[in-house]
Amino acid sequence: MFDTSINLVPMTKIYFYPKKNPRDAISPSPYMPCFEEALTKNYAVVNQNLIKNGIFEFFKYLFRADLFLYSFIENVVQFRFGKLQAIYFFFFFWCTKLLGKKTLWVMHNKYSHDRKKNKWTDFMFSLMVKHSNLILTHSEAGIEYIQEKYPSYAKKVKFIIHPIPPHFPFVEKAEKKYDFLIWGTISPYKGHLEFLEYLEKNGALGKYKILIIGRYSNQEYGKKLRQYLSDNIQLDDKFYELEEIAHFAHQSRFVLFTHKPTSVLSSGALMDSIRMGAKIIGPNHGAFKDLKDYSFVNTYEHFDQIHNIYESNREIAAPLSEMKVFCKDNSWHAFADKITSHIDGIMKND
Numbered sequence: 001m002f003d004t005s006i007n008l009v010p011m012t013k014i015y016f017y018p019k020k021n022p023r024d025a026i027s028p029s030p031y032m033p034c035f036e037e038a039l040t041k042n043y044a045v046v047n048q049n050l051i052k053n054g055i056f057e058f059f060k061y062l063f064r065a066d067l068f069l070y071s072f073i074e075n076v077v078q079f080r081f082g083k084l085q086a087i088y089f090f091f092f093f094w095c096t097k098l099l100g101k102k103t104l105w106v107m108h109n110k111y112s113h114d115r116k117k118n119k120w121t122d123f124m125f126s127l128m129v130k131h132s133n134l135i136l137t138h139s140e141a142g143i144e145y146i147q148e149k150y151p152s153y154a155k156k157v158k159f160i161i162h163p164i165p166p167h168f169p170f171v172e173k174a175e176k177k178y179d180f181l182i183w184g185t186i187s188p189y190k191g192h193l194e195f196l197e198y199l200e201k202n203g204a205l206g207k208y209k210i211l212i213i214g215r216y217s218n219q220e221y222g223k224k225l226r227q228y229l230s231d232n233i234q235l236d237d238k239f240y241e242l243e244e245i246a247h248f249a250h251q252s253r254f255v256l257f258t259h260k261p262t263s264v265l266s267s268g269a270l271m272d273s274i275r276m277g278a279k280i281i282g283p284n285h286g287a288f289k290d291l292k293d294y295s296f297v298n299t300y301e302h303f304d305q306i307h308n309i310y311e312s313n314r315e316i317a318a319p320l321s322e323m324k325v326f327c328k329d330n331s332w333h334a335f336a337d338k339i340t341s342h343i344d345g346i347m348k349n350d
Helices: 031-039 054-061 073-078 082-098 119-131 140-149 151-156 192-201 219-226 242-250 268-275 286-290 303-313 320-329 332-348
Strands: 013-017 067-071 102-106 134-137 157-159 178-183 210-213 233-236 252-256 280-283 297-300
Touching: 013 031, 013 054, 031 067, 031 332, 054 073, 054 082, 067 332, 073 082, 073 119, 082 102, 082 119, 102 119, 102 332, 134 140, 134 151, 134 332, 140 151, 140 157, 140 286, 151 157, 178 242, 192 219, 192 303, 210 242, 219 233, 242 252, 242 268, 252 303, 268 280, 268 286, 268 320, 280 286, 280 303, 286 297, 297 303
Parallel strands: 013 067, 067 102, 102 134, 134 157, 178 210, 178 252, 210 233, 252 280, 280 297
Antiparallel strands: none
């Protein structure tokens, strides 16, 4: 017999932040639109339009949402009127708590990239750790960080591998024009400059063919990188669609990540590189460390280990069948079911 009873439990209504046009970003990412779409499988997202006025529009949804979901909210102090926004958010946040609303905070990084520590960012970070009902992280390192810095709140942190969209068409064989492809927004925290300095110091600037693509976060940093360009090391300060980047990945033996370990937890670029069918070399931190047991992810502790990884794996084909299984197991569809179990858990605990 089928259960023909009607489910009278009202659908949870979620306010989703941030919600901006991806094209406004230096390096557009499908993460936010995919996250929102995954939520709509089981919930109603109450803010349908793009957020134009930042946190100053939050009060419009105070009585319309049951749960407020925030990504990167700790970064508001970096924007225009940042301190005022932080104070405004603090007041709004406690209004939601008094009304019994729930809060889900996605902790993407241990600390904001490219920013010096300051008391306002510390305040926002601490507020979210201590008073969110649920904290989502895409790296085991996120749990470890909260256990170390805020042990009393560690039980609220849930780890789900960074979801991945469907993989691009895989290419079994392609001519390799480059040894390393480094792609994404060109920012100091990603360690491009330190890697090139390391190669120069060790007389290896001409050893590898390296293609760096992406737009600068600031021109001064780009100027420093251009000092190291040669026939072997190319830099293209240009926005490319992911499909175009996948083409470069097919032409490269490895996609290389040189991120500094200070703040990195998860990496959307790592997941996109996997769905491009690329072999990965990255630092033994955050999501890279989480995935190092897969044959397509190799990690290093220091730059001097990259050469041995390269030599040992340069002629080994990418394990495309393994990548296909990984993409299926960690799809956004699968993520929707995983996050639902956690959200329903906090919504039942009134």
